[in-house]
Amino acid sequence: MSGYTLTYRSDCVACADGSHLRPDTLGQMPPDELRRAVGDAFDITGEPGDRLTLRGLPPLPRLGARMAGGELIVQGDAGDDLGASMAGGIIRVAGSVGHRVGGLDVGRDRGMTGGEIVIDSDAGDYAGFMMRRGLIAIAGKAGASPGYRMLAGTLVIGQGPLDHPGLEMRRGSILSMDCGGRDAALAPRGATAAPPQAKAVSMPPQSILGLHLTHAGVFDATSLAGVGLIVRRLRELGWPFFSADPLTPSLSPGERGSELAAPSRLSLYHADQFELHRGEVIQWAK
Amino acid sequence: MQIQGVQIDDTFAEAFRTWACRLIVTAVDRSWVDVAARTVTGYATSVIGCDAEAGLERYLESAETPDGRPGAALLFFSFKPEPLGKAVANRVGQCLLTCPTTAVYDGLPGVTKTDDSARLDVGKQLRFFGDGFQKSKVMARSRPSSPPGWTHMAGLVSERYWRIPVMDGEFVVSENCGAIKAIAGGNFLVCGSDQRTTLAATQRAVEAIAPLPEVITPFPGGIVRSGSKVGSRHKKLVASTNEAYCPTLRGRRGVTSRLPDAAGCVYEIVINGLNEAAIAAAMCTGIRAACVDGIAAISAGNYGGKLGKFHFHLRKVMSEAAT
Numbered sequence A: 001m002s003g004y005t006l007t008y009r010s011d012c013v014a015c016a017d018g019s020h021l022r023p024d025t026l027g028q029m030p031p032d033e034l035r036r037a038v039g040d041a042f043d044i045t046g047e048p049g050d051r052l053t054l055r056g057l058p059p060l061p062r063l064g065a066r067m068a069g070g071e072l073i074v075q076g077d078a079g080d081d082l083g084a085s086m087a088g089g090i091i092r093v094a095g096s097v098g099h100r101v102g103g104l105d106v107g108r109d110r111g112m113t114g115g116e117i118v119i120d121s122d123a124g125d126y127a128g129f130m131m132r133r134g135l136i137a138i139a140g141k142a143g144a145s146p147g148y149r150m151l152a153g154t155l156v157i158g159q160g161p162l163d164h165p166g167l168e169m170r171r172g173s174i175l176s177m178d179c180g181g182r183d184a185a186l187a188p189r190g191a192t193a194a195p196p197q198a199k200a201v202s203m204p205p206q207s208i209l210g211l212h213l214t215h216a217g218v219f220d221a222t223s224l225a226g227v228g229l230i231v232r233r234l235r236e237l238g239w240p241f242f243s244a245d246p247l248t249p250s251l252s253p254g255e256r257g258s259e260l261a262a263p264s265r266l267s268l269y270h271a272d273q274f275e276l277h278r279g280e281v282i283q284w285a286k
Numbered sequence B: 001m002q003i004q005g006v007q008i009d010d011t012f013a014e015a016f017r018t019w020a021c022r023l024i025v026t027a028v029d030r031s032w033v034d035v036a037a038r039t040v041t042g043y044a045t046s047v048i049g050c051d052a053e054a055g056l057e058r059y060l061e062s063a064e065t066p067d068g069r070p071g072a073a074l075l076f077f078s079f080k081p082e083p084l085g086k087a088v089a090n091r092v093g094q095c096l097l098t099c100p101t102t103a104v105y106d107g108l109p110g111v112t113k114t115d116d117s118a119r120l121d122v123g124k125q126l127r128f129f130g131d132g133f134q135k136s137k138v139m140a141r142s143r144p145s146s147p148p149g150w151t152h153m154a155g156l157v158s159e160r161y162w163r164i165p166v167m168d169g170e171f172v173v174s175e176n177c178g179a180i181k182a183i184a185g186g187n188f189l190v191c192g193s194d195q196r197t198t199l200a201a202t203q204r205a206v207e208a209i210a211p212l213p214e215v216i217t218p219f220p221g222g223i224v225r226s227g228s229k230v231g232s233r234h235k236k237l238v239a240s241t242n243e244a245y246c247p248t249l250r251g252r253r254g255v256t257s258r259l260p261d262a263a264g265c266v267y268e269i270v271i272n273g274l275n276e277a278a279i280a281a282a283m284c285t286g287i288r289a290a291c292v293d294g295i296a297a298i299s300a301g302n303y304g305g306k307l308g309k310f311h312f313h314l315r316k317v318m319s320e321a322a323t
Helices: A031-041 A225-236 B030-040 B081-096 B123-130 B195-209 B276-290 B314-322
Strands: A003-008 A042-046 A051-055 A071-075 A090-093 A116-119 A135-138 A154-157 A173-176 A214-220 A265-271 A279-285 B006-008 B012-026 B053-060 B071-078 B103-106 B117-121 B135-142 B156-166 B169-174 B176-192 B228-230 B239-241 B265-273 B295-299 B310-313
Touching: A003 A031, A031 A042, A135 A225, A154 A225, A173 A225, A225 B135, A225 B156, A225 B169, B006 B314, B012 B030, B012 B053, B012 B081, B030 B053, B030 B071, B030 B081, B071 B081, B081 B117, B081 B123, B081 B169, B081 B176, B103 B156, B103 B176, B117 B123, B123 B156, B123 B169, B176 B195, B176 B276, B176 B310, B195 B265, B195 B276, B195 B295, B265 B276, B276 B295, B276 B310, B276 B314, B310 B314
Parallel strands: A003 A051, A051 A071, A071 A090, A090 A116, A116 A135, A135 A154, A154 A173, A173 A279, B006 B295, B103 B169
Antiparallel strands: A003 A042, A214 A265, A265 A279, B012 B071, B012 B103, B012 B176, B012 B310, B053 B071, B117 B176, B135 B156, B156 B169, B176 B265, B176 B295, B228 B239
């Protein structure tokens, strides 16, 4: 997949909003038209295509907002409201992102309605705020209340304890892949990942789940086949992953050549109890 | 024409236009995949008496399935999309929803609704078993590792799955599955000297066909021993034994035997496939494998060419494959 690369020029006055940098509007423009659209703030390389790569950008808010297709690659951090009310396509961020990723855009009544957001590092508060459909995958940590008022969709968080996940969520799935950092199946993110540069996320020492969650039990990952679909997709997206497949018993590093390891265990919570328990929070168990 | 000293008759197999869909069934391990595949494709030999013709196309490795578990690709055939959809939904509901650990996915994800293709509701109906506790999940899947020989595979599709709570966890099933125009009734006859030799040769042919993509052999063990003709002397019976190929009737008054003199046993392999090329390839592979000592001739079943749209001439199939 070909596309343009926009490299931000540091000598330029920072723009305040990134919502115009969309692959589905800019990606197919001829170069001269693209130059008029983005102004002098960027060096333009590449050719028309579905992919738009942003380099050297300050963490602008509203990157990928209302995006409906194509692939937006942010080589660095992104600001608040990344992918706000987006409807389709893929956003990849090499660094950290601000608050309300995949959340509500100005003038809209729901968050992202489709597409996929893959973040290599941390996210701020209220990730997936009012999201309706689609996938948000945060390889690092998430701030306060991920999945706040989520309507449906899938929110995956790779590391750290959760702070009040799924408050007022209606439906949808929140997956926490971190089982406390002691499971051999959980590997640290790839050494190539950029160090988080955005605001530090303050985390509680252990998950604060809240009274709105009801524990259903701990299950073999094979019992929740729907989780396998999510895991498979994360793998396809090249998400930095633990080595063991959570659905099929596989060999862990110490057991290579010996018998098969047991499948992962998942702790399942129904949420939010004041919204009829239709959503779910799934935590990888030790 | 002869192959390994076996006569290839100058005749053709007559096959019919049907509709087909592919389901991918996964389970916790290969043994449960096997149980699921056998159960859901049971009682599905011929549309003369079954709601569909079905069979195992091939087993799938974990990396080839949507949820990363071992699985199998199954093909189902029927004359029209509506009865096919009904048969598949019934079979999935009775044989896979009930089967420990299974999940069911669409095996033709690139197929959209057109004049030549359809979408059959599967999970869309079965979800009601969840009685309001079912959940849907829309998830994209791409297919970098399609099994070789599979067509109709989209690069990236977004699918809706239904997750139905059951006693061992949840049953995951695709909302609907693609169906395309396909072909049923490709066949050939293996005419041998005696039962044991002929059965062994025909089994060799079935084994040779088994790994090929986009085809199934729906009969028991892939083999038919009761070749039929259209109609009978009884008004209500639409199909009856084909006496011309019954070795025990040779020489009887009113019977015109079409068997070679040396033949004391005949077995047929029926091949259903997604397209002509797949069936021709399977016939060729199967015939080659069946041409061994003790086999007198390879023939094929047809109805004079008036009933079926597709004619697979044995000599043409074999000579085209050679070039």
